[in-house]
Amino acid sequence: MATILTVDDSTSMRQMVSFTLKQAGYDVTEAADGVEGLQKAQSGRFNLVITDVNMPRMDGISLVKELRGLSAYKFTPILLLTTESGSDKKQEGKAAGATGWLVKPFNPDQLLTTIKKVIG
Amino acid sequence: MGIDLSQFHETFLEESFEGLDVMETSLLAMDEGDEDAETVNTIFRSAHSIKGGSATFGFENVAGFTHVLETLLDQVRSDEREADQIIINTLLESVDCVREMLTAERDKTDYDEVHVKDVQSRLEKILGNDDSAEQQEAGANNAEEIQTSGWIITFKPHLNMIQTGNDPVRILRELESLGSMQVKSDLRNLPELVEMSAEDCYMSWTITMGGDIDKKQIEEVFDWVMDDCELDISPLSHAEENTTEVSVSGNNQDDPVAEILQKTEIKQEVSASQTKTEVSAERATKPAAKKAAKASTEASSIRVGIDKIDELINMVGELVITQSMLGQLGENFDMSKLDSLRDGLAQLESHTRELQESVMRVRMLPISFAFNRFPRLVHDLSSKLGKKIRLELSGESTELDKTVMEKIGDPLVHLVRNSLDHGIESPEVRRAAGKSEEGVIHLNAYHKGGTIIIEINDDGAGLDKERIRNKAIENGLISEDEQLPDEKIYDLIFQPGFSTAEVVSDVSGRGVGMDVVRRNIRDLGGTVEIMSTPGEGSTITIRLPLTLAIMDGQLVRVGKETYIIPIVSIIESLQAQKENINTIVDQAEVYKLRDEYISIVKLYEIFGLVPDSQNITDGLLVMVEGEGSKMGLYVDELLGQQQVVIKSLETNYRRINGVSGATILGDGTVAMILDVPGLVIMSRARKNREVGKVA
Amino acid sequence: MNAVQQTELQVEYGTGADAENQYLTFILSNEEYGVDILRVQEIRGWESVTSVPNAPDYLKGVLNIRGTIVPIIDLRMRFDMEINEYGPTTVVIVLRVMDEDRERVMGIVVDAVSDTYEVPAENIKPAPDFGDKIDVEFVKGLAHVGESMLILLDIDKLLNSGELNMAV
Numbered sequence: 017m018a019t020i021l022t023v024d025d026s027t028s029m030r031q032m033v034s035f036t037l038k039q040a041g042y043d044v045t046e047a048a049d050g051v052e053g054l055q056k057a058q059s060g061r062f063n064l065v066i067t068d069v070n071m072p073r074m075d076g077i078s079l080v081k082e083l084r085g086l087s088a089y090k091f092t093p094i095l096l097l098t099t100e101s102g103s104d105k106k107q108e109g110k111a112a113g114a115t116g117w118l119v120k121p122f123n124p125d126q127l128l129t130t131i132k133k134v135i136g
Numbered sequence: 137m138g139i140d141l142s143q144f145h146e147t148f149l150e151e152s153f154e155g156l157d158v159m160e161t162s163l164l165a166m167d168e169g170d171e172d173a174e175t176v177n178t179i180f181r182s183a184h185s186i187k188g189g190s191a192t193f194g195f196e197n198v199a200g201f202t203h204v205l206e207t208l209l210d211q212v213r214s215d216e217r218e219a220d221q222i223i224i225n226t227l228l229e230s231v232d233c234v235r236e237m238l239t240a241e242r243d244k245t246d247y248d249e250v251h252v253k254d255v256q257s258r259l260e261k262i263l264g265n266d267d268s269a270e271q272q273e274a275g276a277n278n279a280e281e282i283q284t285s286g287w288i289i290t291f292k293p294h295l296n297m298i299q300t301g302n303d304p305v306r307i308l309r310e311l312e313s314l315g316s317m318q319v320k321s322d323l324r325n326l327p328e329l330v331e332m333s334a335e336d337c338y339m340s341w342t343i344t345m346g347g348d349i350d351k352k353q354i355e356e357v358f359d360w361v362m363d364d365c366e367l368d369i370s371p372l373s374h375a376e377e378n379t380t381e382v383s384v385s386g387n388n389q390d391d392p393v394a395e396i397l398q399k400t401e402i403k404q405e406v407s408a409s410q411t412k413t414e415v416s417a418e419r420a421t422k423p424a425a426k427k428a429a430k431a432s433t434e435a436s437s438i439r440v441g442i443d444k445i446d447e448l449i450n451m452v453g454e455l456v457i458t459q460s461m462l463g464q465l466g467e468n469f470d471m472s473k474l475d476s477l478r479d480g481l482a483q484l485e486s487h488t489r490e491l492q493e494s495v496m497r498v499r500m501l502p503i504s505f506a507f508n509r510f511p512r513l514v515h516d517l518s519s520k521l522g523k524k525i526r527l528e529l530s531g532e533s534t535e536l537d538k539t540v541m542e543k544i545g546d547p548l549v550h551l552v553r554n555s556l557d558h559g560i561e562s563p564e565v566r567r568a569a570g571k572s573e574e575g576v577i578h579l580n581a582y583h584k585g586g587t588i589i590i591e592i593n594d595d596g597a598g599l600d601k602e603r604i605r606n607k608a609i610e611n612g613l614i615s616e617d618e619q620l621p622d623e624k625i626y627d628l629i630f631q632p633g634f635s636t637a638e639v640v641s642d643v644s645g646r647g648v649g650m651d652v653v654r655r656n657i658r659d660l661g662g663t664v665e666i667m668s669t670p671g672e673g674s675t676i677t678i679r680l681p682l683t684l685a686i687m688d689g690q691l692v693r694v695g696k697e698t699y700i701i702p703i704v705s706i707i708e709s710l711q712a713q714k715e716n717i718n719t720i721v722d723q724a725e726v727y728k729l730r731d732e733y734i735s736i737v738k739l740y741e742i743f744g745l746v747p748d749s750q751n752i753t754d755g756l757l758v759m760v761e762g763e764g765s766k767m768g769l770y771v772d773e774l775l776g777q778q779q780v781v782i783k784s785l786e787t788n789y790r791r792i793n794g795v796s797g798a799t800i801l802g803d804g805t806v807a808m809i810l811d812v813p814g815l816v817i818m819s820r821a822r823k824n825r826e827v828g829k830v831a
Numbered sequence: 832m833n834a835v836q837q838t839e840l841q842v843e844y845g846t847g848a849d850a851e852n853q854y855l856t857f858i859l860s861n862e863e864y865g866v867d868i869l870r871v872q873e874i875r876g877w878e879s880v881t882s883v884p885n886a887p888d889y890l891k892g893v894l895n896i897r898g899t900i901v902p903i904i905d906l907r908m909r910f911d912m913e914i915n916e917y918g919p920t921t922v923v924i925v926l927r928v929m930d931e932d933r934e935r936v937m938g939i940v941v942d943a944v945s946d947t948y949e950v951p952a953e954n955i956k957p958a959p960d961f962g963d964k965i966d967v968e969f970v971k972g973l974a975h976v977g978e979s980m981l982i983l984l985d986i987d988k989l990l991n992s993g994e995l996n997m998a999v
Binding site for chain 3 (some may be wrong): 501589697736742743745783784785788789790792793795798800804805806807808
């Protein structure tokens with residue numbers, strides 16, 4: 017079954033994403049910021065990475081850049097969680113190599129639909 | 137499907153309250169001059185998290201408010217706007233508002249909507265309605281709907297599109313779910329196999345979609361790759377419904393890629409075509425009435441470090457071992473095993489005591505939780521009063537019982553407000569007195585014996601002895617010619633109805649304050665005293681027991697009854713010498729201890745008992761202190777000292793004057809614990825009655 | 832099996848659907864009184880109590896029952912009857928008393944425990960005025976069982992009244 021890495025400094029958001037995806041049968045690993053996310057990505061193998069943008073230590077955009085620098089994650093779908101007021105963030109994200117984005121707020125159904133589209 | 141989001145509410149609320157605290161601390165730091173970019177970022181991130189979470193979990197009002205807040209913070213952090221005093225103060229107020237709203241959500245009560253709306257409009261004013269432009273932008277994106285029988289799409293990804301993890305096959309799959317589809321691939325740009333890079337996309341496609349599909353839906357499929365490809369979406373008119381042949385150049389090989397594409401099973405995915413679903417708000421309906429069941433904020437849970445729990449587990453383990461050892465001894469006991477028995481019992485005692493101490497520590501939290509509200513309080517009040525005041529905290533890691541800490545909060549606030557309002561002078565007055573313009577309030581906490589001491593010290597004007605004395609005379613608390621030592625005069629401010637404030641400010645000093653503070657502290661088993669040096673400042677000292685459940689007691693006997701006197705109240709015990717006993721007004725007796733006259737209180741009288749002897753010199757006097765006064769309790773005999781577990785009398789009976797609780801002695805019988813401050817009050821009342829009678 | 836043992840058994844194992852109308856009866860100055868059996872927590876022999884300062888005389892004191900402090904009331908004194916010497920049959924009936932929404936545990940000292948009876952509600956007659964001996968407020972009603980007349984007490988009213996009242 018597909019493995020997903022979710023990175024967010026908000027515990028409640030991580031829990032929600034984790035719970036939703038696990039229920040749908042995915043394997044989920046959590047990280048609380050970009051640094052932890054990168055560590056976990058390097059020591060594991062993930063089919064998809066979902067990351068928030070605003071995080072301490074290392075933000076989402078930087079994480080995307082770092083991940084794209086790893087050969088294992090060159091083509092891995094990476095989704096950014098953005099809010100509607102961050103339209104420039106979307107561009108920044110794409111420039112850094114992100115696959116796409118999910119606009120906050122989203123509900124569990126939206127999350128699953130998007131994930132399914134990307135990794136089936 | 138519907139996952140119940142309410143299971144995440146508690147976590148969200150908890151982390152949001154923490155985030156708000158962080159915001160507040162950071163804002164105060166900014167106010168003090170902290171210009172670190174990371175500070176601003178921290179504030180922004182906290183607000184951003186709360187906004188995202190509240191929108192996701194259905195707290196619409198919080199989301200709306202925080203959105204405005206976040207917009208302003210975004211401008212500050214990207215240096216588009218400087219955070220001046222007004223902005224910082226408004227931001228601090230915004231933190232209050234969000235706290236209010238979240239508290240209302242947590243406790244299922246209402247919040248002050250008018251206040252929140254007011255702060256929100258102030259935020260918006262600062263932003264100067266930049267927001268409305270953004271909203272218009274969003275609105276303008278509504279695509280016009282064209283009636284058509286289908287679309288023809290040319291999709292030409294740039295070379296490096298797949299390097300963002302976007303798989304064209306996936307995109308085609310998604311398209312197919314919208315309606316009937318025909319795909320023609322264009323391989324003209326395929327280089328020789330040798331030159332091909334697996335990381336580049338050389339293909340492009342022409343896709344014909346039939347059916348009643350919105351252009352917008354198609355555009356959404358390509359949302360993520362808009363900039364990474366060339367895309368054309370044109371409506372199909374009936375005349376153009378025949379597909380365009382695309383010639384394949386290069387080698388006349390079979391089209392390997394196209395073959396692969398066709399062989400790929402493209403499943404029909406029936407997915408919801410609304411990609412912009414509204415957030416389904418699953419909020420519990422709030423009761424409309426003002427009064428609602430307020431969930432008790434007085435904690436039903438406590439965070440405990442794992443290390444404390446491990447300690448407990450170890451202790452219990454030791455206890456179990458000791459118990460089984462004693463059990464074994466008891467099986468076939470004979471006198472030869474007496475020493476082992478004694479050792480075992482000693483071990484039992486020490487393990488029980490250790491376990492008890494460990495358990496008590498579980499309930500303890502650092503006093504920083506109580507001190508945390510003061511930076512903000514001092515900040516707000518000092519600007520409100522037009523004074524310059526700096527707050528210093530020390531001993532924040534000193535631990536005390538959670539319940540005690542919750543109950544000491546309000547008294548502390550009152551005392552600090554008092555110092556701010558009446559203690560510290562205005563900058564002009566201070567300057568004139570040769571002091572620095574900035575006054576200092578220092579909160580300190582430390583352990584001493586089995587108690588925790590909290591000191592509130594200010595370098596203000598100190599207490600005005602004359603004013604206090606005069607006010608007390610005015611209120612009939614003391615007589616004009618009564619000579620009192622300084623501490624006794626200062627202590628008068630704790631009397632009910634006492635307030636020397638010229639104008640009753642709304643900050644403090646309505647005269648209901650200090651006596652309530654003392655009573656609250658007393659109810660916790662503690663004491664509060666004040667010392668002052670005119671011109672230099674005052675120090676308030678609060679003593680509290682470390683726990684409400686257990687205390688060290690001195691057992692005493694009066695007649696046939698055993699009582700317990702809290703050791704913390706005892707100054708000393710002595711055998712009365714006749715020459716030191718003086719009688720006042722025929723009924724009240726005092727004892728001369730060194731150079732003090734201390735009232736003698738006969739417990740047998742107060743409690744209606746029959747003592748061994750009514751002659752004071754036959755028994756013992758236990759000198760105790762409470763409510764700022766000293767007294768000597770007359771008892772027949774001193775029994776041992778021990779730790780006692782405090783049991784409530786009020787659970788099944790009711791509060792008794794002079795008794796603070798009960799305990800169960802080693803022999804299973806009940807003994808009353810004396811309430812020293814209560815006895816002081818009782819004896820004062822009796823004294824007044826006696827005096828009244830004689831007069 | 833004597834009445835006390837019988838009652839203890841019943842209290843322990845519950846008395847099923849009819850427990851609602853069951854009363855534990857006791858003797859006080861040759862009269863038979865009854866209390867709702869569902870309120871009886873336990874029955875103990877008399878043991879010495881710790882006196883409580885400045886308490887009404889009918890409050891004998893408090894007792895330690897498995898770690899809880901329980902006030903013990905002498906009913907004879909409460910009803911202003913002649914005081915008795917405590918004897919071998921003197922028992923303390925420990926009751927669960929309701930004070931609005933609070934539950935309190937209190938004990939009453941009685942001459943002896945009598946029996947348990949089932950008294951359907953319709954058999955309970957209103958009590959006449961006893962004069963100033965027992966406030967009629969404390970009496971739920973009278974019932975005839977066989978040849979005996981039972982005075983059924985309302986323990987909530989009785990044990991929350993006067994100086995025992997929490998609000999005082």
